[in-house]
Amino acid sequence: GAKWTYSGPYGEQSWSRSFPFCGGAFQSPIDFQTPILRYDPALSPIEVKNYNLPPSEQLTMSNNGHSVKLSLPSSMHISSMPYRYSASQLHLHWGSSSLLEGSEHTINGKQFPAELHIVHFNSDKYSNISVALDKSDGLAVLGILIEVGNFNPAFDRFLKYLNGVKFKDQKVQIAAFNIRELLPDGLHEYYRYDGSLTTPPCYPSVLWTVFKNPVTVSRQQFLSLATSLYSSSSQESAPEPLNRNFRKTQLADNRVILVSFQQ
Numbered sequence: 001g002a003k004w005t006y007s008g009p010y011g012e013q014s015w016s017r018s019f020p021f022c023g024g025a026f027q028s029p030i031d032f033q034t035p036i037l038r039y040d041p042a043l044s045p046i047e048v049k050n051y052n053l054p055p056s057e058q059l060t061m062s063n064n065g066h067s068v069k070l071s072l073p074s075s076m077h078i079s080s081m082p083y084r085y086s087a088s089q090l091h092l093h094w095g096s097s098s099l100l101e102g103s104e105h106t107i108n109g110k111q112f113p114a115e116l117h118i119v120h121f122n123s124d125k126y127s128n129i130s131v132a133l134d135k136s137d138g139l140a141v142l143g144i145l146i147e148v149g150n151f152n153p154a155f156d157r158f159l160k161y162l163n164g165v166k167f168k169d170q171k172v173q174i175a176a177f178n179i180r181e182l183l184p185d186g187l188h189e190y191y192r193y194d195g196s197l198t199t200p201p202c203y204p205s206v207l208w209t210v211f212k213n214p215v216t217v218s219r220q221q222f223l224s225l226a227t228s229l230y231s232s233s234s235q236e237s238a239p240e241p242l243n244r245n246f247r248k249t250q251l252a253d254n255r256v257i258l259v260s261f262q263q
């Protein structure tokens with residue numbers, strides 16, 4: 001597809017030229033501002049199934065030039081939503097060694113150092129994610145905000161392989177692990193809204209669930225994520241660091257953000 005980046009001439013202000021939905025409605029991410037939040041007691045705790053993958057299983061970790069992503073088996077799924085949403089991949093967004101602000105969603109204007117996304121598709125209605133990608137009930141993404149603090153052994157399960165995917169299109173196989181450990185302890189407090197992919201093609205097809213409570217990684221783990229990767233391929237002459245790969249917050253328009261918790 002058409003080239004797009006997070007800065008320069010192909011940056012987000014230009015995305016809508018090649019990807020019209022990026023200039024459309026229901027775009028993500030957004031800033032969770034108190035005045036547009038509404039408590040919804042019907043929002044039940046998120047329930048995930050088969051997230052505890054056996055270490056005998058292998059996952060493909062890759063650098064696609066936009067993020068580092070981990071392929072996930074479709075046996076992993078969210079069971080607490082009206083439809084079953086099966087896992088497809090997880091990836092991250094982060095700042096840089098000099099910018100500890102790289103999350104996509106923000107809370108009352110506070111941007112976190114990084115954000116983890118676990119992408120799922122509606123496997124009750126669609127046979128695979130490619131078919132589900134542009135359907136209004138096609139995708140569900142879990143967003144986990146990341147703060148710098150204590151060392152996180154779960155994140156190290158894949159961060160320790162970053163040097164194997166330094167350049168675009170590099171892949172490595174890694175031992176699977178319990179993906180549940182990447183999530184915050186409580187899955188009952190979250191923001192919920194209808195939004196979009198935060199990268200081209202920006203389809204408004206995502207039911208977003210962003211947990212209220214961030215997880216922590218150590219400063220060293222954050223710096224490893226923020227400084228190990230390049231968006232350019234190994235053959236290219238000028239290596240382009242892969243960092244600050246987050247989209248700016250979009251207008252909420254008249255969308256209401258539901259929250260499962262009361263202030």
Ligand SMILES: NS(=O)(=O)c1c(F)c(F)c(S(=O)(=O)CCO)c(N[C@H]2CCCc3ccccc32)c1F
Binds near residue numbers: 067117196200201
């Ligand atoms: N923030 S976000 O909206 O969740 C989000 C990203 F930020 C992100 F970088 C990716 S990407 O790594 O695939 C690089 C961009 O194509 C995705 N992938 C999705 C949408 C694109 C096509 C596709 C095909 C199969 C599986 C997943 C996806 C993404 F959904």
Ligand SMILES: [Zn+2]
Binds near residue numbers: 091117
């Ligand atoms: Zn994402």
